[in-house]
């Protein structure tokens with residue numbers, strides 16, 4: 001039995017309406033990894049993360065070591081609805097869903113944990129503010145507090161530092177390092193390679209397929225980054241389904257591998 005949070009992808013292909021966005025990826029994130037996923041725009045990073053989070057079913061292959069109910073997942077901020085009329089305390093309290101279920105109200109001890117998580121991300125005094133009154137950085141801090149309360153062995157973050165200033169970045173990186181020290185598997189999609197080099201020991205480089213995976217310094221080399229750029233540029237957005245997958249699932253509509 002793998003340790004909780006020891007995640008392996010076996011020949012994973014994922015996409016939309018039978019068109020693979022990322023394909024035939026095999027890799028392992030050992031339990032307790034602090035890992036970055038990088039690659040050009042459209043490389044399939046979010047798609048891969050959604051699959052690991054259990055939000056998207058793989059088209060092919062499988063994922064071992066993840067229990068979707070025990071994953072804390074932060075989608076790209078553009079996918080999060082901020083017009084929802086709830087307060088910061090209510091949003092953060094949603095992190096206790098796995099303990100409370102839909103109907104039970106938080107007990108005093110749980111309310112204290114919500115307050116502690118809000119304080120830990122530096123939002124003390126914002127408890128009663130509604131989400132649309134927060135700045136981008138404050139909203140991102142509130143989302144991190146919610147993740148804290150989920151207390152999950154696996155934390156998945158899709159571009160968690162988009163639009164935050166240097167101070168907020170520093171504070172949120174501290175939260176992320178704490179999760180790592182606590183032995184959680186933390187995987188983040190990122191674009192800032194300097195940040196990846198400084199903070200993340202393990203990196204996955206994607207360009208619709210796996211370009212490299214391993215220690216960050218060995219992955220983020222000029223030849224690997226060049227190859228990722230070339231693969232992405234050669235990709236044909238109008239291509240049909242992946243022929244390897246199509247053959248295995250019995251699809252016969254003449255699909256072909258979607259890059260030159």
Ligand SMILES: Nc1ncnc2c1ncn2[C@@H]1O[C@H](COP(=O)(O)OP(=O)(O)OP(=O)(O)O)[C@@H](O)[C@H]1O
Pocket residue numbers: 016021039040041042043044045046047048
């Ligand atoms: N819901 C969807 N329906 C159809 N195609 C999608 C959907 N989401 C993403 N795609 C396509 O899948 C491909 C990979 O997208 P994805 O968002 O996974 O890339 P990414 O590496 O996260 O990109 P970015 O760095 O720009 O966020 C893109 O070609 C995108 O247009």
